[in-house]
Amino acid sequence: MVKKKMYPVWRKIKNKVISLFFVALAVLSLVALVSIVGNVFHLTVSPLHISSCSQNCGWISIWPGIRALWWTLRLLFIASVIALPFAFGTALFITEYRVTYLVFIVRLFVDILAGIPGILIAIVMYGFQFIVGQSSSNELFISSLIIFLLPKLAKGFAEIFYGVPLHYREVAFAIGSTRMQMVFKVLLPMTFRTLSASVLLGVARTLGVVAPLLLFDSGIHYLPVDIYHLTVNGEFIKAAMYSLFLLFTILLIYLFAAWLDQEIIK
Amino acid sequence: MGKALSAIELSASFGNHQVLHCVSLHMQPNYVTAIIGPPGSGKSTFIRCLNRLHETVPRATMTGRVMLGDQDVYQMDAISARQKIGMVFAQPNPFPTMSIFDNVAIGLRLRDGKRQIHLSDEVERSLTIANLWSEVKDRLQESSGKLTVGQQQRLCMARALALQPAVLLLDEPASVLDPFSTLRVEELIDQLKERYTIVIVTHNLQQAARVADRTAFFLAGEMIEQGTTTDLFTTPCDKRTEDYVTGRFG
Amino acid sequence: MVKQQRNNVGEMVFTTLVFGSAASVILLMGLIIVVLLVHALPAILRFGLAVLWTNQWLPIDQVFGMWPFIVGTVISSGIGVLFAAVVGTATAIVIVRIRLKWLRQLSAALVQWLSLIPSVVFGLWGIKFVAPILLQMLRSAPISAVSGSAEADGILLAGLTLAAMLLPTIVTVTRETLISVPPSIVDGALALGATLNEATLSIVIPYARRGIFSAILLALGRALGETIAVVMVIGSQPQLAYTLFTKTDTLTSVIATQWNHTQSVYGQSVLFEAGLLLFVLTFAFYTIARMYVPRSVAAARLQLW
Numbered sequence: 010m011v012k013k014k015m016y017p018v019w020r021k022i023k024n025k026v027i028s029l030f031f032v033a034l035a036v037l038s039l040v041a042l043v044s045i046v047g048n049v050f051h052l053t054v055s056p057l058h059i060s061s062c063s064q065n066c067g068w069i070s071i072w073p074g075i076r077a078l079w080w081t082l083r084l085l086f087i088a089s090v091i092a093l094p095f096a097f098g099t100a101l102f103i104t105e106y107r108v109t110y111l112v113f114i115v116r117l118f119v120d121i122l123a124g125i126p127g128i129l130i131a132i133v134m135y136g137f138q139f140i141v142g143q144s145s146s147n148e149l150f151i152s153s154l155i156i157f158l159l160p161k162l163a164k165g166f167a168e169i170f171y172g173v174p175l176h177y178r179e180v181a182f183a184i185g186s187t188r189m190q191m192v193f194k195v196l197l198p199m200t201f202r203t204l205s206a207s208v209l210l211g212v213a214r215t216l217g218v219v220a221p222l223l224l225f226d227s228g229i230h231y232l233p234v235d236i237y238h239l240t241v242n243g244e245f246i247k248a249a250m251y252s253l254f255l256l257f258t259i260l261l262i263y264l265f266a267a268w269l270d271q272e273i274i275k
Numbered sequence: 276m277g278k279a280l281s282a283i284e285l286s287a288s289f290g291n292h293q294v295l296h297c298v299s300l301h302m303q304p305n306y307v308t309a310i311i312g313p314p315g316s317g318k319s320t321f322i323r324c325l326n327r328l329h330e331t332v333p334r335a336t337m338t339g340r341v342m343l344g345d346q347d348v349y350q351m352d353a354i355s356a357r358q359k360i361g362m363v364f365a366q367p368n369p370f371p372t373m374s375i376f377d378n379v380a381i382g383l384r385l386r387d388g389k390r391q392i393h394l395s396d397e398v399e400r401s402l403t404i405a406n407l408w409s410e411v412k413d414r415l416q417e418s419s420g421k422l423t424v425g426q427q428q429r430l431c432m433a434r435a436l437a438l439q440p441a442v443l444l445l446d447e448p449a450s451v452l453d454p455f456s457t458l459r460v461e462e463l464i465d466q467l468k469e470r471y472t473i474v475i476v477t478h479n480l481q482q483a484a485r486v487a488d489r490t491a492f493f494l495a496g497e498m499i500e501q502g503t504t505t506d507l508f509t510t511p512c513d514k515r516t517e518d519y520v521t522g523r524f525g
Numbered sequence: 526m527v528k529q530q531r532n533n534v535g536e537m538v539f540t541t542l543v544f545g546s547a548a549s550v551i552l553l554m555g556l557i558i559v560v561l562l563v564h565a566l567p568a569i570l571r572f573g574l575a576v577l578w579t580n581q582w583l584p585i586d587q588v589f590g591m592w593p594f595i596v597g598t599v600i601s602s603g604i605g606v607l608f609a610a611v612v613g614t615a616t617a618i619v620i621v622r623i624r625l626k627w628l629r630q631l632s633a634a635l636v637q638w639l640s641l642i643p644s645v646v647f648g649l650w651g652i653k654f655v656a657p658i659l660l661q662m663l664r665s666a667p668i669s670a671v672s673g674s675a676e677a678d679g680i681l682l683a684g685l686t687l688a689a690m691l692l693p694t695i696v697t698v699t700r701e702t703l704i705s706v707p708p709s710i711v712d713g714a715l716a717l718g719a720t721l722n723e724a725t726l727s728i729v730i731p732y733a734r735r736g737i738f739s740a741i742l743l744a745l746g747r748a749l750g751e752t753i754a755v756v757m758v759i760g761s762q763p764q765l766a767y768t769l770f771t772k773t774d775t776l777t778s779v780i781a782t783q784w785n786h787t788q789s790v791y792g793q794s795v796l797f798e799a800g801l802l803l804f805v806l807t808f809a810f811y812t813i814a815r816m817y818v819p820r821s822v823a824a825a826r827l828q829l830w
């Protein structure tokens with residue numbers, strides 16, 4: 010009987026504890042995530058506090074970073090322009106055609122390729138180069154990026170196409186349009202914003218990859234790879250500054266994508 | 276036994292959008308009070324204020340008092356207030372991840388702790404009152420999602436009844452049901468009023484006429500008129516009420 | 526007539542594109558398998574399957590065992606996913622509950638941005654932020670089990686770094702599934718006198734369990750394949766991890782770190798074999814995982830795979 014009287018009190022305590030637990034974990038993750046950005050900031054500005062360093066020593070080394078960013082974006086642009094039609098075609102093949110054995114296999118392969126570790130792409134490119142002979146590192150870089158980007162984009166596109174209810178397509182087919190007309194008149198207009206946001210975010214994600222490019226030591230600068238080498242060599246300040254460029258670029262791309270497709274944050 | 280429930284000068288808003296304007300309504304014990312009115316007139320908001328569900332909506336505010344018997348609902352703990360004032364929603368919402376038994380038992384488990392001796396008796400009692408026992412007694416451990424919509428709605432009633440509340444709020448309990456299930460729910464309401472004070476929101480005027488002792492008419496967040504059901508339907512005082520009950524309304 | 530002609534050409538180009546892309550995907554897969562097999566073949570023929578359970582990695586003596594790396598992969602991903610799942614789910618719950626609309630959206634946007642952050646940045650964070658804290662804690666802790674380790678590098682640090690990396694992914698996908706829980710069943714629970722926490726634990730989470738599970742699988746896939754963030758913090762020693770602070774390697778990081786140090790004949794071939802193993806694991810993982818992952822629009826938009 011006493012226990013029964015006590016139960017509401019105990020329940021209240023339990024409730025408080027659970028709330029506290031949730032909030033504590035949320036604060037923990039906030040701290041973790043903010044400290045990631047904060048860490049980069051802190052490292053970048055830390056030389057400015059050291060009096061022995063003259064005012065502009067932080068600023069002189071900005072240019073290599075910006076140049077590397079420019080190169081990075083150029084390589085990435087070429088890679089995504091090539092990957093885009095293939096990803097688009099693959100997604101259409103997966104979603105818009107009658108499910109046959111072939112479609113099933115392609116879908117499975119896309120799923121797997123989208124999740125393949127970057128380092129595997131690197132060794133495959135390396136090994137491939139052995140088989141067919143030396144090619145320029147520019148091409149190697151771009152092909153690695155394409156292999157990384159293509160399946161991810163294809164999978165994303167396919168998911169987005171799946172999200173379009175079937176009856177929209179049926180309406181188009183019912184008035185006698187071909188598959189291509191259906192794709193260009195119904196599917197694309199309906200999903201255009203989501204698709205472009207998805208491409209942008211895929212590019213943003215690829216902007217940060219290191220692993221697929223890690224094994225070629227070449228004269229080409231790809232910003233994240235540079236950051237990696239700088240960090241391994243202990244040049245943390247420079248690495249942090251480059252990371253800041255990277256974070257900032259990704260933020261810009263994200264904001265643009267979020268503006269394109271406001272559903273993202275709902 | 277039911278207790279009287281009265282709302283005194285209730286006003287409610289969502290953000291800046293005021294939905295209820297100073298509504299006062301007395302719901303007598305062991306009576307069925309129906310609330311009728313066109314869509315968007317604030318009926319749901321009103322009964323959600325009665326059991327303090329309104330305050331769980333972000334940016335929702337309200338003023339006024341709600342008295343259960345001689346206690347102020349808003350002075351009580353929100354949890355115990357909701358335990359005393361049960362509610363059934365328009366859309367049958369049994370917990371899809373739980374079995375039929377757990378659906379009825381969860382209220383008791385939450386209130387009195389996990390280990391209880393008479394739990395299965397209580398569940399049987401509530402299901403029997405809700406006229407569902409004979410249909411589900413062999414499948415108590417099945418998922419509640421397997422029931423028909425009508426059975427789900429009666430399960431929701433059983434779930435609310437298990438806590439033995441003083442008041443039962445029904446927000447359009449029959450709006451998604453077929454005529455047969457509707458009839459069964461109405462019969463159930465008739466049986467229940469011996470034990471509970473019942474407030475029912477409905478769009479169906481015949482339904483209000485069939486089940487309710489008293490009826491209140493809401494329009495645009497104000498209570499236009501209330502009275503016994505017969506009076507309200509046959510000799511309404513207000514022109515707008517007359518228009519609505521005779522079907523001449525917009 | 527002319528229009529018809531043009532249409533046909535367009536149709537042909539379109540069909541070629543679609544089938545060509547599909548063919549290219551299959552070709553790509555074939556290429557990966559062939560290249561890995563060709564280069565791994567010498568090592569496979571020489572060492573057989575024994576590399577899987579051999580415990581040592583001594584390139585000079587021609588002894589190659591991947592067991593330490595398999596263990597390293599499993600443990601570091603396990604730590605990462607465990608932390609990220611618990612913290613991330615709680616965070617998603619809190620974000621969904623925030624009552625101020627702008628703050629709710631801002632936090633969601635922040636998390637999504639962070640889910641795009643490259644792994645190098647997480648590695649940098651692990652080295653310069655977590656490692657000093659861990660070291661501080663190590664020094665002040667009166668345990669002898671980890672005595673002597675003057676560095677924080679090791680499998681725990683790798684796990685924590687992975688956890689931070691996976692956190693945004695889990696929060697984003699879990700948040701999406703939590704939002705899609707019908708509010709009516711939450712109302713139902715509240716109307717029965719449940720507190721919000723009780724409603725969350727007994728109604729919302731069971732309802733959203735598939736979505737949460739798929740978020741965890743997604744995160745696990747990324748953890749298993751992550752190279753860079755791990756390389757930067759794991760210490761890179763080819764040895765079995767006995768304590769949480771042992772420097773070890775994972776299957777991915779060993780390829781990156783041993784690549785340029787392969788003096789022996791079979792060194793590179795063995796690394797290709799490790800790659801092949803990784804590939805087989807990835808293949809198996811995604812073949813199974815895709816059956817349990819419901820469609821996630823958030824993941825599709827953010828390219829979270």
Ligand SMILES: Nc1ncnc2c1ncn2[C@@H]1O[C@H](COP(=O)(O)OP(=O)(O)OP(=O)(O)O)[C@@H](O)[C@H]1O
Pocket residue numbers: 289292294312313314315316317318319320321332
């Ligand atoms: N969660 C909410 N946020 C903002 N406004 C709301 C919310 N719920 C209801 N409203 C607004 O409150 C007003 C009254 O809604 P309420 O649901 O009380 O009407 P109702 O009479 O129950 O209508 P119906 O007959 O359609 O159920 C409507 O104008 C509606 O737009």
Ligand SMILES: [Mg+2]
Pocket residue numbers: 318319320446
């Ligand atoms: Mg309503």
